[in-house]
Amino acid sequence: MNQDxxxxxxxxxxIVVKFIEVGRISPSxxxxxxxxxxxxxxxxxxxxxxxxAEEILDGNKGKK
Numbered sequence: 001m002n003q004d005x006x007x008x009x010x011x012x013x014x015i016v017v018k019f020i021e022v023g024r025i026s027p028s029x030x031x032x033x034x035x036x037x038x039x040x041x042x043x044x045x046x047x048x049x050x051x052x053a054e055e056i057l058d059g060n061k062g063k064k
Contacts, residue, residue, distance in 0.1 A: 008045070012038040 015037055019025040025033050 004045070005042075008038060008041050012041055015041075 012034060016025060016030060016034055019033070020027060020030070
């Protein structure tokens with residue numbers, strides 16, 4: 001497991017714990033939600049990395 005996945009796991013765990021604290025997730029259905037939260041975070045990070053930061057900062061996104 002790489003460092004990014006370990007960090008994503010920690011963040012996903014923190015989110016699930018918060019959801020359990022506020023009653024949105026119960027410990028009995030934790031397994032139903034954890035994987036989806038993990039993959040949502042991972043997909044968000046991968047999508048963010050695919051964006052060309054220079055284009056956004058220069059205001060040239062979508063221009064050729």
